[in-house]
Amino acid sequence: MATTKSPPRRKTIKNVYQLHVQLLYVEPRVWRRLWVPDNLTLTDLDQVIQTAMGWTNSHLHEFEIDGQRYGMSLDEYPIDKPAKLDKDYRLSEVLSQHVKTFIYTYDFGDDWRHAVTVEQTLKPDPALNTWPQCLEGENACPPEDVGGVPGYMEFLEAVGDSTHEEHKAMRRWFGGLFDPKGFDINAVNIALRDVEI
Template sequence: MATRKTAARRKSKPKHAYRLLVKLEGSEPTVWRLISVPGHMTLADLDRIIQAAMGWTNSHMHLFAIDGNLYGLPDDEWIDDKPVLPDDEFTLDEVVGTTVKGFLHEYDLGDGWHHDVTVQAVELPDEGRNSWPMCLAGANACPPEDVGGLGGYEEFLQAIGDPSHEQHDAMLRWCGGPFDPKSFDINSANRAIRDWLSERL
């Protein structure tokens, strides 16, 4: 449920629009997306935009590391030296501003998908051009959910790429059919972002 503070921020106008290059660390071929996000959106919103653009399904926890602070879903049972701040209470305008040049987004704390996020540009908001989140470009498919991190993904690609591999048929069934690691459809990425936006409103 949105708090009054969060709801008020959603109605506020952005101070900036951010062009962010999101790269999945260690992926081969490199999985990347270029996204544009208005600054009044929260870090929780940014997590869902990254997931939609990449192809993740919001099935796991996430975490941001920005300028020495951690943002995500605070968990009283998870004891750490640094507290996790609630990411639905901080906007990009507040946290990234005009000085932060890059940060880390981790999705699925078990498989450990680390996204290196580079701030490529901080623009003035333009209602007709960058006032809504969108995917501008990208390359290569993100790994399937629960594949087992980078090591599991490498084994998965070996299995589906070799019809003689003992796990070939099992992996095809598991992922629901053929998988092309070099595929990327910008229309599907933006459709996923629009679907999330419609659910959020």
């Protein structure tokens, strides 16, 4: 029986990655720039991206890095080549020198694909960058369960036009007003402090 490795919770930080995370195929463009230490597991990185983007982590996710898939255990969905468990791999192990971009997918139904670019590899500075941080970003992420890119475009059209026949229904469904340009870096960084990693 194969055993899975369980990384220790804390490991020395050798590098901090500056990542640019952009949600693909939506307008206005939704993106975040993050600092993340290399001792995070991919499960931890999922938590950081979820928090920074504004998702609620209500669905499955997967990373595609250097030709390999990493995700959660999906015993109920047998496939030919299952993903490796993301909890077993740290950023320091999967982000080699030649990895410049990778894909993070959230919610296999809505299929929110994010392009993640490794912009810089920095040396850790305990006064600045040894914990996950959001440096900047733009625009609100789409609401959960809105129906992917097509559903989000329809949602934006309806909530942005008070004469649209679905305007009231969409506002009620969302729970109020929706500002597609809404992004609060302070709120994101406060939320990141509470992420359990």
